[in-house]
Amino acid sequence: MKIAFFINDIHTEKDNYTTIRLARRAARIGHEVVLVGLSDLIYESDESIAAMVSRPQSKDYEDDAQLLAELQHEDSALERVNLTQFDVVLLRSDPADEVLTRPWAPNSALLFAQLLANQGVLVLNDPTHLTDASNKTYFQTYPEIVRPKTAISCRVEEIKRAIENFNGKAVIKPLQGSGGQGVFIINQDSQANLNQIIEATIRDGYAIVQEYLPLAADGDLRLITLNGRPLQVEGVYACFRRFNSTGDGRSNISAGGKYEMATPDEEALKVAEAVAPKLMRDGMYLTGLDIVGNKMMEINVDTPGGINMAEDLTGKDFSGAIIADLERKVRLKQMYGQQLTVTELAVL
Template sequence: MKLGFVINDISTEKDNYTTLRLARRAIRDGHEVAMIGLDGFIYTSDESMCGLAHRPSRDEYADDAELLADLARPGVERESIAVAELDVLLLRSDPADEIGKRPWAPTSALLFAQLAAQRRVIVLNDPIHLADASNKTYFQGFPAEVRPVTCISYDPKAIRDFVDAHDGSCVIKPLQGSGGRNVFVVSPGDAANINQIIEAVTRDGYAIAQEYLPEAREGDVRMITLNGRPLQVDGRYACFRRRGNGGDARSNISAGGSVEVAEPDERALWLAEMVAPKLIRDGMYLAGLDIVGDKMIEINVDTPGGINMAEDLTGIDFSGAIIADLVRKVQMRDHYKGTLSNVELACL
């Protein structure tokens, strides 16, 4: 299998990213791997597509850090590859990382990904629906029973009114963003600072205000889904709990949170069941469900992470299961000789 990963840039990749874990597992299984940055696509005059890629130089790595060091080794220029010859293109870039310097990059890369899908490359998550899911308004398309009460606005008064309606307790965060950046938990004692909080969050666009869920003090549960369903291998779910660092309300690992083993309870599995139809319909092959108490606070479909954490905590080979599933999809595509659409293959 020829497997491409679309990343922000090799210089911003980190050795604790799920992308590196999946790439290393694929290399170990004998598959060809290429890393393409958001600025690495070329549409040529003969209507073919190329990608400027970083390629591994070996077929075995001791850990993810060793693979990253090899991919980013100095003095090696990117190699031009034919995108149409890839079997699978995994979209693993984070649009939030590009807001400041390269706001054009994520949208442009999605357009190239759509062109790749037209050339029978299996593109995951489905690039057409991923364009619709580029910010957190996508979450509002899921049943109200799974979501906290939410207000999305750029207007400070509308946000303040929402906070007042919830007795001064809520969460305010950017509509576009990840990693826990600019996420504020507002309590009744924060009334004097509410204007500054809203200003900080809306500096780059719309804000989301959500009802505060008291269970958030215990962190959140991240459950990974594959093909729209909870990823399970050898009876274990790819699932873990993230806790904030001391007084920090953010449980994101990139914001200093910690992680521990967790088993999804009956409510968490019910929530996953409720969101599955839309994930499947939209071709969201790999997603991360973030659960607090009896609600889902986010669904991550842009570069969902956590596979490496789930593996390190449990010793279960979740990445191997994902690579094997991709091989199965390629076989199904070839058997059906192009009659299955990308969105059908995505969650087949």
């Protein structure tokens, strides 16, 4: 199987990223693996899609760090390949990382991905619906029962009105963002700085204001889904609890949060059940649900992370399960050809 991973840039990848774990697992099995930066795509005059790519040179690496070190080495050269001849493209770039320096890059890459899908390449998550999910407004299209009460605006007075409606306790964050960046907890202690917080949040556009859920003080659950359902291997869920013991209020690992093994309770599984139909309809093959109690705080459809952490905590081969599932999809695609759309294949 030929598999390409779309990433922001090989030099900004980190060895604790799920993408690197998946790439190492696929290479170890013997699949042809390449990583593609968002600015390295090429539309050919014959209408095929090419790219300058980074390619692992071995099948066996001691760990993720060794693979990434090879790809980022100063002597590592990019190679030109025809992506139209690949079986699978996994879209793993984070649009939030491009907002300030390369705002054109994520949408351009999604359009390239749509062209590849039209030419018969299995592209996941479905690039058309990922375009629809370009910011957190997409979250509001999921069932109301699993969402916190939310307001969205870039007007200071409207944001303050929403906070008042939530009894002065709320979470405010940029509409475009990830990893806990620019997230503020609004309460009595932060009211004195409210104007500065709002101005900082709306500096680059709309802000999203959510009611504060008291259970969030204990952290949240990251539950990874595959084909619209919670990912399990040998009865163990790809799930962990993220928390912050510093009083920061953010549980994201990239924001200094910690993590521990967790099994989703009945409420979390009901949340996953409620969002499954839309995940499947939208071709959201691999996602990360961030759950607090019976509510979903966020859904990561661009670069759902945590596979490496789930594996390290449980000893289960979640990355291997994902690669095996991709192999199955490629077999189905070969059997059915154009009878199955990308969106259908994404969650079969």
